[in-house]
Amino acid sequence: MTDSGLIPAPRHLAWAPGRPRQEGLGGRAGIDARTTIEARLGTEGVARWLRATLGAATGFGLGDGHDTDHRIVLGIDPHLAPEGYRLVVEGRTHRIEGGAPAGVFWGAQTFRQLLGPDAYRRAPLRPDRDWELPEVTVEDAPRFPWRGLMLDVSRHFMPKEGVLRHLDLLAAHKLNVFHFHLTDDQGWRVQIKRFPRLTEVGSWRARTKFGHRASPLWEEKPHGGFYTQDDIREIVAYAAERHISVVPEIDIPGHSQAAIAAYPELGNSDVIDTASLTVWDSWGVSKNVLAPTDDTLRFYEGVFEELLDLFPADAGPFSHFFHIGGDECAKEQWERSPAAQARIQELDLADEDELQSWFVRHFDNWLSARGRRLIGWDEILEGGLADGAAVSSWRGYQGGITAARAGHDVVMCPEQQVYLDYRQDAGEDEPVPIAYVRTLEDVYRFEPVPSELTEAEARHVLGTQANVWTEVMEDPARVDYQVFPRLAAFAEVAWSALPAPAERDFAGFERRMAAHYGRLDALGVAYRPPGGPLPWQKRPGVLGRPIEGAPPNV
Ligand code: ACM
Numbered sequence: 001m002t003d004s005g006l007i008p009a010p011r012h013l014a015w016a017p018g019r020p021r022q023e024g025l026g027g028r029a030g031i032d033a034r035t036t037i038e039a040r041l042g043t044e045g046v047a048r049w050l051r052a053t054l055g056a057a058t059g060f061g062l063g064d065g066h067d068t069d070h071r072i073v074l075g076i077d078p079h080l081a082p083e084g085y086r087l088v089v090e091g092r093t094h095r096i097e098g099g100a101p102a103g104v105f106w107g108a109q110t111f112r113q114l115l116g117p118d119a120y121r122r123a124p125l126r127p128d129r130d131w132e133l134p135e136v137t138v139e140d141a142p143r144f145p146w147r148g149l150m151l152d153v154s155r156h157f158m159p160k161e162g163v164l165r166h167l168d169l170l171a172a173h174k175l176n177v178f179h180f181h182l183t184d185d186q187g188w189r190v191q192i193k194r195f196p197r198l199t200e201v202g203s204w205r206a207r208t209k210f211g212h213r214a215s216p217l218w219e220e221k222p223h224g225g226f227y228t229q230d231d232i233r234e235i236v237a238y239a240a241e242r243h244i245s246v247v248p249e250i251d252i253p254g255h256s257q258a259a260i261a262a263y264p265e266l267g268n269s270d271v272i273d274t275a276s277l278t279v280w281d282s283w284g285v286s287k288n289v290l291a292p293t294d295d296t297l298r299f300y301e302g303v304f305e306e307l308l309d310l311f312p313a314d315a316g317p318f319s320h321f322f323h324i325g326g327d328e329c330a331k332e333q334w335e336r337s338p339a340a341q342a343r344i345q346e347l348d349l350a351d352e353d354e355l356q357s358w359f360v361r362h363f364d365n366w367l368s369a370r371g372r373r374l375i376g377w378d379e380i381l382e383g384g385l386a387d388g389a390a391v392s393s394w395r396g397y398q399g400g401i402t403a404a405r406a407g408h409d410v411v412m413c414p415e416q417q418v419y420l421d422y423r424q425d426a427g428e429d430e431p432v433p434i435a436y437v438r439t440l441e442d443v444y445r446f447e448p449v450p451s452e453l454t455e456a457e458a459r460h461v462l463g464t465q466a467n468v469w470t471e472v473m474e475d476p477a478r479v480d481y482q483v484f485p486r487l488a489a490f491a492e493v494a495w496s497a498l499p500a501p502a503e504r505d506f507a508g509f510e511r512r513m514a515a516h517y518g519r520l521d522a523l524g525v526a527y528r529p530p531g532g533p534l535p536w537q538k539r540p541g542v543l544g545r546p547i548e549g550a551p552p553n554v
Contacts, residue, residue, distance in 0.1 A: 003351050004136070004270065005515030006113055006497035007488050008174055016090060016135035028087045030132040031058065031115070034073065037067025041082030043074035045241055046096075046104045050074075054112065058131055059124040064147025072111070074104050083176075086140030087111055089133055095499075099201065102243040102317075106174050111140055117518035120172075133382075140230075145450065146318060146411055147494035148177030150249075150392075151479075154184035154258070155283070156470040157203075157225035158479070163239055170519070172243040173491035177318050178239055179465060181249045183325075185257035185286040187279060189226045190248075199226045201430075202262035205279040211432050211472060214281040215543035218239055219423075219474070232310045236319075245316030247375065248307055252300060252360045253290040260288055266296055268333040268340065284470045288328045292343045297362055304366070313371060318462075320372050321390065325362050327377035329356050355537050357383020366387050378403070393517050394419075394467065397450045402462035404453055411465055412448040416551035418466040418490060420482050421473070423546060429533050431481065432472040433544035436551040440530075444489040444509055445501035450544065466490045472544065477526040481537050484527030501527075 005015055022119075031293070036335040039047035050072065052060045067072055070092045079097030087108030088095045095109060098104035112119045114133040133381055151158065158166070163180075172177060182189045186200030204224020209215035227235065239246045240520035258279045258334065267274035268291045280286055290296050304322070313320040331352040334340040344355055357380070362372045364386040374380075375390040378399025390409040393400030413424075416436065423433035424440070448532035466487060473479045489509065498504050520527050527538070 004114070004134070005510050006374070007508075007509075007516045008492035009498075009512070010110065010138045010140035011497055012139040014137045014139075016137070023213045026442075029091055029094065030130060031060065031072070031094075032061050032064075032070060032092070032131065034068065034070040035060060035062060035092070035264035036061050036068055038066040038068065038071050038073045038503055039064070040073070040075040040534055042076045042101050043061075043104050045101060046074055046076065046108050046149070046185065048113075049241060050106065050108050054115070054119060055120045057115075057124065057148070059127065072096065075107075076100065076104065078377070081141045083145070085110070085138075087138040087140075087524040089136050090112065091135070093183075096255060100212045105171075105243045106140070106142075106474045107138070109174060110140065110174060113519065117515075117522040120519050125287045134460040142174065142495045144463030144494050146465065147175045147178050148247075148411065148413075148463065148465030149483075150179035150181055150182040150413070150465055150467040152184065152191050152468060152470045153179060154187040154470075155347045156474055156479075157187060157189060157223065157294035158470075159225060159475065160227060160235065162234055162479075163227075167235070167239050167242055167244055168535050169523070172242055172519070172523070173487060174246050174495050175487075176316070177247060177463075177465060178244050179247045179249060179323060179467075180235075181251070181323075183250050183258060184255045185280040185288070186283075187224060187226075188262065189227045190232060191226060192306050192307065193229070194302050195299070197554070198259060198303075200262070202258040202279060207281050208474075209282040209471075210474070211539075212545040214545065217542060219283075220339045228434070228460055229306070229310055230350065235313055236311060240315045240319075241315065241323045245318035246311060247318055247321045247323050248311050249325055250300070250303060250307065251327070252363070253296075253356060254285065254294070254327065254329030256287040256327055257288040257292050260290070263299065266290055266299060266336045267467070270339050271336045272332050285328045287332050289329050289333060290359075290428070291337070292334065292340055292359060297359075301366060308370060308372065321375045322367050322372045323362065323374060323375045323392070324367075324380075326356070326360050326380040327394070327483075328379070331356075350553050354383050361386060368509040381408075383407075390462070390520055392465070397452075400461065401450055401452055401457075404457045407463050409460050410452075411462055413465045413467050415467070417446040418443065418464070419469065420466050420486055420490075421469045421471070422484070422546070424486060424528055425532065427532055429535060429538050430544075431478070431533060431539040432542050434472060435545070438486070440486055440489050440510075440513075441506050443486045444493065444506050445504055446490070446493050447501050461523040463492050464490075472542075477537075480526035481528050484520060484525050485513060485517070485530075488513065489522075492535070 031188040082100035085098040085103040096107035203226040264274035391403040
């Protein structure tokens with residue numbers, strides 16, 4: 001099955017039996033001005049979404065109705081997997097049934113794909129066109145429960161409208177986790193009412209390095225922005241309607257310079273003048289990390305208390321996860337700080353690495369006591385982890401392998417494969433090229449489950465996510481360029497039952513991409529064209545940091 005143009009590829013697709021075939025596509029079915037939506041119990045949200053999106057694209061009312069033969073029937077079939085669905089397109093009556101509302105929603109996404117690229121527009125191009133689609137039966141279910149994208153909105157802020165748009169883009173690719181990297185050295189992006197300086201001071205910087213940190217260029221204008229608590233509520237609800245769980249990340253104890261700039265007492269004031277720190281305007285790993293004091297713990301408990309309210313645990317299957325970062329915590333200041341050293345003594349710890357795990361463990365316990373699960377980057381494994389904690393394996397597969405063997409759940413996101421900030425071609429024209437070449441085909445051949453794991457260990461791999469760090473993505477169009485089309489390949493890896501990497505039919509995927517580029521065009525996605533960047537997508541003269549050769553740890 002490759003000629004449906006569906007991405008990600010479904011498990012089974014059958015052209016309608018006994019119908020006249022047109023160009024191998026079976027009979028033609030359609031929707032029209034008389035089409036109604038019959039939403040059976042539990043599918044009202046999907047009906048709302050279908051009516052809003054297909055209604056806008058077609059101009060049809062798509063009202064409620066069940067006694068007509070022009071209708072889309074939505075229903076739950078408990079025999080299907082919760083995210084699985086069966087879609088039957090036939091004549092003027094179509095059925096989308098899922099094991100749970102999420103499955104119905106993914107089926108509705110397939111239905112939209114089959115309607116063609118104009119189904120992705122927000123208004124009809126002409127009033128009188130036919131909306132046809134092939135008569136098919138699709139039976140489908142995802143390979144992994146966690147199919148995610150991490151977006152860094154700290155290095156460059158993504159205004160709320162852009163976030164909502166990305167949620168739509170995730171949904172269109174059947175991705176269901178949005179890992180929201182809300183804080184870092186270069187900006188704090190979420191309103192915390194009890195600590196207003198986090199956004200008054202921490203959400204903006206006076207200027208910004210343009211290009212890799214070794215670049216001499218600066219963008220000499222203030223950059224900033226943050227989400228109010230109501231913005232966050234809106235984002236979480238918008239995601240939930242699309243069956244996407246939002247997993248917030250507050251990065252501690254490293255990557256915290258913006259917070260320290262706002263509240264200098266959070267930093268190691270016995271070794272540096274934290275009062276003179278500003279939100280960082282360049283890139284890399286800042287040495288300015290949190291002081292390991294009780295006051296720091298209480299401060300972040302206060303932050304997390306507000307966030308637990310904004311990110312309710314029941315908003316989606318992974319909404320009870322809370323990401324605490326934990327990556328790349330520079331130890332220099334702790335080594336020099338008498339207060340940090342005294343803390344190490346007092347807690348009977350071996351060294352600064354154990355101090356970092358003490359930090360993480362504190363929040364692991366704190367979150368567990370509140371019914372949440374901690375997830376962190378694979379550095380959090382280094383001092384041993386509490387039972388329920390999960391790991392985002394980013395420094396290759398190894399962290400994930402270690403974690404799965406120790407009984408921890410894992411999200412595989414190795415930088416060598418699925419860091420979408422990494423350049424996608426070796427050509428000179430790639431804008432601000434970073435790290436290894438990771439082409440569309442490379443991403444298509446990414447395998448989230450390493451062969452070293454036994455079947456039982458592999459069950460700890462919840463799934464996979466692609467990560468988007470935005471140091472060199474100064475606006476949403478640059479984000480589009482890095483993310484697409486590779487996210488389409490990634491979505492197929494996360495959803496579809498693909499064979500081993502070497503056996504994957506990349507040529508077939510590329511054929512389906514021809515249809516998919518039409519959808520991305522209709523959605524206004526500024527993807528990297530197969531032939532390379534368009535003139536305005538290039539950044540001549542802006543220094544990147546390409547790494548030659550094969551990435552390590554593959
Ligand atoms: C990371 O890339 N520092 C998680």
